[in-house]
Amino acid sequence: MATSGVASSTSCANAAASRHASKNGSDRGGCPVASILPGFGQGQRCQRRGPARLWLPALAAALPFVGPAGCAALTGAATTRFADGLSQAILNQDDPELVREGTPAYLILLDALVRSEPDNPRYLGAAAQLYAAYGIAFVQDEARSASLTLRAREYGTRAICAAEHQACHLDELQYDAYAATVDQLRPGDADALYGYCVGSLAFIRAHSGDWAAIASLPKIEHALQRLLALPGAPNPAGVNMYLGILNTLRPEALGGRPEVGRGYFEKAIELSGGRDLSVKVEFARSYARLVYDRELHDRLLREVIDASPRQEGLTLFNTLAQAQARDLLASADDFF
Template sequence: MHPYRPRTPYWILPWTVLLFLPLVWTGCASAVAGRFADSLSAAILDANDLETVETGGPAYLLMIDGFLREDPHDESLLLSAANLYAAYAGLYVTDPARKRKLTDKALDYALTAFCIRNRKGCDLRKASFEDFRKTVAAAKTADVPVIYTLGATWAAWIEAHRDDWDAVAEISRVDALMTRVIALDEGYRDGGAHQYLAILATLLPPALGGRPEIGRHHFERAVALSEGKNLMVKVTYARRYARLVFDRGLHDRLLTEVIEADPEVAGHTLVNTMAQKEARLLLDNADDYF
């Protein structure tokens, strides 16, 4: 992926947000922290200024770490932290070592949330694949947010560690998690589980075990279920599948549709703004690729 390269150093933090922390802890800290995390997450998703989010993101990471130090067993906060760390690493971080560090933390938070939800799954990462599969197969509809977040952060972790074949070998675990999400609630997060399965299927070329046609099926389902609201689905479809199989027509059509779309969609504006930037970059260098 051709990542957005910020001009503003990430370490310039909005200290006024940090000064707000003592006020947050007044009263019922956990409840206030949870509401604040939810509201701030929504505000971030609806932002259309990539640099503002890139600059403020590290402050929020530190803030939610602080909340969890106070209440390390809050499932909602753990899921928020896992999602934010994985998303920030994927959208903004280009240094491989730093990306690995952030996704390590995201996965740890997600695994802790799963353990809180299901005490039998506290050793999930060490379990044999057969035991892992049985644990995931027992998940119910109410567990979907937890298993989806675990699958999403695990996929981000694999992407960050893709040079490590032991990490890549864990693809089957993400596949099991997202397959269960689809079985329980296919439309969750606008069909996001299909997008993750598509990415995993196209992570490697066919000669090394990639499954591009399975990936295409999942991309098509993700596009249909998102109803065009999540433009990053089409960008990922173009970059992961169309480029992998050298389908220039599909590649250019998908990216043109992204560029011509309105990015201002509740809950998707930030990602859509990033998607349009990436779409332009991919189209600009398409002649060199194809």
């Protein structure tokens, strides 16, 4: 699996970029690795387009850590209630620009918490998630995004090391040793493993020109699969969506597994009760466009546009998802 996974990851840029070259010179909305983190592109052929909605689930998972887990230890129940309420206020915000402007304060808070307890896997994992979300979803400058996501990856690797010492230097292991180490992780390590995965994917997305980074995708996919097997792991809908994207980076003829990816997207919709509109947007972008299923593509996007974005804990994501759905639907005639 390691050999074939790395080989297919290394070849995915040419495969996916050329796949639609004869179709008005467009692809699924970005370069191949950009599909991991849709919405932003890098390089000459991949232009930045707006918030990378995929990383908002990471923001959702990180904020509760910053609130109850972080502040409670420092200032007690009153601040805990305030931080929890602030987290929910952000997730229920329908103005993404306001969130973009306010999130750096959380980053500084997390840096301070990590400095106070440098081996605390909860703080490290939360920092990895929030730096990943902010660096990809809200930062337009490519150099700054690369720097922030590098910090996300560093926090993620420190988190998994702090949670399980055998997982230290995880990224340096060959695939088989990596998989064996990840498979030994326990339910108590799930939050740290999630932070590690999110930080690693953000780094890969922001360093899409680095083939060494891209070659690590099979490892991260295995880690995500391990997360699904751990009871009580965070954000199972988001993990299924990430796996759906990874399995639809390439058409089946070039080593992709689009039907496996479809299964992950459908599971993510089921787990979210259909309330998370971003899953349907990614289902349309990553799967329906890959297999040229115009009927499914348009149906999913119309469902997103017609739905109410106001869902507890999902309003921010849904607001961004609806904007992306309109863009994808508007470009459908050119694509198909």
